Amino acid sequence: MLYPMSILNGEGAKTEFTGISFAGKGQNLDNGFKVIHNAKNTSSIVNAKSISKNGGKCTYRSLVRIEENAKNSKSSVSCESLMLDDISISDTIPVNDIRTDDVEFSHEAKIGKISDKTIFYLMSRGLSEEDAKAMIVRGFAYPISKELPVEYAVEMNNLINLELEGAIG
Amino acid sequence: MSDQLLEIKDLHVKAEDKEILKGIYLKINKGEIHVIMGPNGSGKTTTANAILNNPVYHKVRGSIEFDGENITNWKTDEIARRGIFMSFQLPEEIPGVSVTNFLKYAKNKVTGRPVKIFEFKDELKKYMEELNMNPKNMERSLNVGFSGGEKKKNEILQMLVLNPKLAILDETDSGLDVDAIKTVSKGIEMFKNNNNAVLIITHNTKILHSLKVDYVHVLVDGKIVKTGNQNLAKEIEENGYAQYK
Ligand SMILES: Nc1ncnc2c1ncn2[C@@H]1O[C@H](COP(=O)(O)OP(=O)(O)OP(=O)(O)O)[C@@H](O)[C@H]1O
Ligand SMILES: [Mg+2]
Numbered sequence: 001m002l003y004p005m006s007i008l009n010g011e012g013a014k015t016e017f018t019g020i021s022f023a024g025k026g027q028n029l030d031n032g033f034k035v036i037h038n039a040k041n042t043s044s045i046v047n048a049k050s051i052s053k054n055g056g057k058c059t060y061r062s063l064v065r066i067e068e069n070a071k072n073s074k075s076s077v078s079c080e081s082l083m084l085d086d087i088s089i090s091d092t093i094p095v096n097d098i099r100t101d102d103v104e105f106s107h108e109a110k111i112g113k114i115s116d117k118t119i120f121y122l123m124s125r126g127l128s129e130e131d132a133k134a135m136i137v138r139g140f141a142y143p144i145s146k147e148l149p150v151e152y153a154v155e156m157n158n159l160i161n162l163e164l165e166g167a168i169g
Numbered sequence: 170m171s172d173q174l175l176e177i178k179d180l181h182v183k184a185e186d187k188e189i190l191k192g193i194y195l196k197i198n199k200g201e202i203h204v205i206m207g208p209n210g211s212g213k214t215t216t217a218n219a220i221l222n223n224p225v226y227h228k229v230r231g232s233i234e235f236d237g238e239n240i241t242n243w244k245t246d247e248i249a250r251r252g253i254f255m256s257f258q259l260p261e262e263i264p265g266v267s268v269t270n271f272l273k274y275a276k277n278k279v280t281g282r283p284v285k286i287f288e289f290k291d292e293l294k295k296y297m298e299e300l301n302m303n304p305k306n307m308e309r310s311l312n313v314g315f316s317g318g319e320k321k322k323n324e325i326l327q328m329l330v331l332n333p334k335l336a337i338l339d340e341t342d343s344g345l346d347v348d349a350i351k352t353v354s355k356g357i358e359m360f361k362n363n364n365n366a367v368l369i370i371t372h373n374t375k376i377l378h379s380l381k382v383d384y385v386h387v388l389v390d391g392k393i394v395k396t397g398n399q400n401l402a403k404e405i406e407e408n409g410y411a412q413y414k
Contacts, residue, residue, distance in 0.1 A: 118261045118263065120221075120224075120225075120245060121261035122263075124245055124255050125254075125271075126249040128278075131278065135266055135274065
């Protein structure tokens with residue numbers, strides 16, 4: 001469990017959170033992020049992704065509180081989850097506590113499952129089922145991995161391939 | 170060495186308990202271009218999917234032989250690596266995977282060895298010029314936000330790069346403007362040689378004008394009811410399918 005938190009106390013303070021979690025069999029990953037806007041012109045960006053497979057469960061909790069004094073603040077939260085099969089679970093629990101009108105706030109949550117059609121398409125191009133899934137997951141994670149220093153991005157792709165056994169490259 | 174590439178015998182296929190194909194026979198030799206025409210819902214896309222053994226379609230009876238192997242129950246990726254390619258009527262979108270990376274990866278898998286980067290880039294550039302494709306699209310996510318026509322050209326590009334022995338083109342010409350149809354037939358001509366074959370599924374005889382078509386098959390209600398030469402396509406264009414129903 002991991003719940004980092006930012007409190008934006010100074011005028012114009014900014015925070016950005018990017019995270020990805022991968023829940024496999026028997027795992028229940030409960031993550032989230034909290035941000036409190038407590039001054040004028042503050043901004044926060046949250047970009048969270050989760051992947052679950054083999055009955056794994058990902059829960060994502062986000063809390064965004066924008067205080068009355070935090071005029072002209074901005075917050076954008078995006079949570080996207082991908083399930084690799086029918087037995088995996090994904091849940092997003094957003095709490096938005098906004099106490100002033102003068103803000104720009106957006107929250108986007110998307111939950112998707114890898115489709116059999118997409119797998120068939122990739123297999124018809126010579127990819128095994130595992131390769132196909134790993135490619136879809138790497139693509140899903142790409143908006144995050146491209147923000148990482150290259151060594152970490154490589155490591156992350158290796159982890160994805162490892163999680164999805166049999167996929168190399 | 171036999172010239173035969175594909176032989177389908179007495180193929181019966183079901184999906185969700187619906188009987189779709191009711192005894193398909195089809196033989197394709199190296200060097201040939203075949204065309205399947207038929208009314209909407211007659212089983213054309215199902216035939217293509219059954220050849221590539223899409224698990225959604227259940228084979229009740231019959232067999233498919235390709236390049237000397239009985240591939241009836243092979244996995245889709247094994248069939249692809251053996252040399253069958255299908256251009257999809259509705260290509261899938263893969264966010265976060267660029268066209269270039271996808272092609273490189275697929276080519277690795279199909280050929281079973283790592284692609285040589287410079288050769289690959291040159292090859293890609295050549296094909297893209299021939300197909301009048303925007304090089305900027307190569308770094309975009311595969312098919313994501315591509316127009317209908319761009320997706321279809323992308324399928325032809327994949328065919329050229331993967332260089333299969335048999336290319337099945339499922340309505341690759343649908344929804345294309347006149348110039349794009351010409352471009353696609355140019356792509357087919359560029360691909361075609363004496364050792365491979367093309368199976369074109371279409372509703373439109375325009376794409377056939379510049380190609381040397383060997384056989385036209387009419388598929389109605391899960392069966393091939395007539396086979397002829399290019400004139401059969403013309404006849405259907407004029408008279409429709411009424412007489413075959
Ligand atoms: N997965 C499926 N489950 C149930 N029925 C299906 C499935 N796929 C296709 N069918 C049905 O099988 C029949 C043949 O479909 P198919 O897509 O092969 O037609 P087609 O000849 O390609 O038509 P079109 O010219 O419209 O593309 C249709 O009646 C269709 O509804
Ligand atoms: Mg069809």
